[in-house]
Amino acid sequence: MAKIEGGCSCGKIRYSSDAEPIFQGFCHCKSCQKTTGSSYSIVVAVPTPALTVTGAMKVHDGKGDSGQGTHHGFCPECGSPLIGTADVMPNVSMIRAGTLDDTSWLKPAMQIYCDSKMPWVSMTGEFQSFPKMPGPG
Numbered sequence: 036m037a038k039i040e041g042g043c044s045c046g047k048i049r050y051s052s053d054a055e056p057i058f059q060g061f062c063h064c065k066s067c068q069k070t071t072g073s074s075y076s077i078v079v080a081v082p083t084p085a086l087t088v089t090g091a092m093k094v095h096d097g098k099g100d101s102g103q104g105t106h107h108g109f110c111p112e113c114g115s116p117l118i119g120t121a122d123v124m125p126n127v128s129m130i131r132a133g134t135l136d137d138t139s140w141l142k143p144a145m146q147i148y149c150d151s152k153m154p155w156v157s158m159t160g161e162f163q164s165f166p167k168m169p170g171p172g
């Protein structure tokens with residue numbers, strides 16, 4: 036696939052990744068709903084060391100539905116949500132997929148935090164669904 040590239044709506048912050056995505060999916064957690072102002076976020080997870088961000092992205096530290104720290108990176112100029120990280124997934128950066136330059140290759144395969152999914156949200160396709168984070172607990 037093509038190199039992952041994207042940025043905020045005003046263009047001050049740009050990012051790129053040389054690595055293939057670790058996973059792609061929908062996140063229905065409360066903090067994604069808050070930070071995107073929408074019903075869920077579409078995330079493309081990449082290894083943090085492979086991600087290059089140019090421009091001064093602002094990071095807000097909060098707590099996720101897991102109770103652990105989450106870090107929400109956004110453009111301080113236009114407010115676009117760009118990249119999220121969570122302490123439960125070290126060295127993984129979750130790109131908000133709506134900010135990608137090219138979204139034609141997106142193929143979300145899973146849904147996480149379905150416990151807080153808005154009741155009328157339904158997607159067409161086959162997705163692995165998790166009530167919270169994938170994995171044990």
Ligand SMILES: [Zn+2]
Pocket residue numbers: 043044045046047048110111112113114115
């Ligand atoms: Zn911006």
Ligand SMILES: [Zn+2]
Pocket residue numbers: 062063064065066067068076148
């Ligand atoms: Zn989320």
